[in-house]
Amino acid sequence: DAGVTQSPTHLIKTRGQQVTLRCSPKSGHDTVSWYQQALGQGPQFIFQYYEEEERQRGNFPDRFSGHQFPNYSSELNVNALLLGDSALYLCASSPPGLIYEQYFGPGTRLTVT
Amino acid sequence: DQQVKQNSPSLSVQEGRISILNCDYTNSMFDYFLWYKKYPAEGPTFLISISSIKDKNEDGRFTVFLNKSAKHLSLHIVPSQPGDSAVYFCAALPGNTGKLIFGQGTTLQVKP
Numbered sequence: 001d002a003g004v005t006q007s008p009t010h011l012i013k014t015r016g017q018q019v020t021l022r023c024s025p026k027s028g029h030d031t032v033s034w035y036q037q038a039l040g041q042g043p044q045f046i047f048q049y050y051e052e053e054e055r056q057r058g059n060f061p062d063r064f065s066g067h068q069f070p071n072y073s074s075e076l077n078v079n080a081l082l083l084g085d086s087a088l089y090l091c092a093s094s095p096p097g098l099i100y101e102q103y104f105g106p107g108t109r110l111t112v113t
Numbered sequence: 114d115q116q117v118k119q120n121s122p123s124l125s126v127q128e129g130r131i132s133i134l135n136c137d138y139t140n141s142m143f144d145y146f147l148w149y150k151k152y153p154a155e156g157p158t159f160l161i162s163i164s165s166i167k168d169k170n171e172d173g174r175f176t177v178f179l180n181k182s183a184k185h186l187s188l189h190i191v192p193s194q195p196g197d198s199a200v201y202f203c204a205a206l207p208g209n210t211g212k213l214i215f216g217q218g219t220t221l222q223v224k225p
Contacts, residue, residue: 035213042202042204043157043202043213043215044215045213092213100145100213101159102211102213104158106155
């Protein structure tokens, strides 16, 4: 049984560009959460998707948006990239009814130059 | 505003001894607390959790203690093994939200 998978593994973008990161949840999981982890810090909650809707959002600007597909996979989009967006982006999935059980993927390392 | 704090960036322990990792929080409305372990190039892996109505939870070598009056929790690893060397994150869950709030992490090194 594959765990949470994320693509790409690494990405380098230029300031002002847009980026899309992808996440496939664990089999049977229906909720996907996204986190940003800056160097030396703990992960920070960006938002959570359930039933193709954004259910909760952390303290991130509207440049950060997302989507969940009918197969529960999810995308994170970041527009107008800033140097400060350089971070590890983690996706976590949860089984039905157990949103506190979050299983993390390996992350996508985004570097903005 | 850092609601969950891990004040020790690093900890070094001899193999076989006890490792104690600490975490403080400010929000008394947190319902659940969790510990995650993270190796380089991997995502955080769930270790152990505790409900706010409990004061101790044990799973094999790992025990988490919760002191609600002090808003403090700790993770004890006994005995420590070199494979336990990783970054440990404390996380808290407010209500039934699924929004994990993480501390900054503590790097544990277990020396053979």
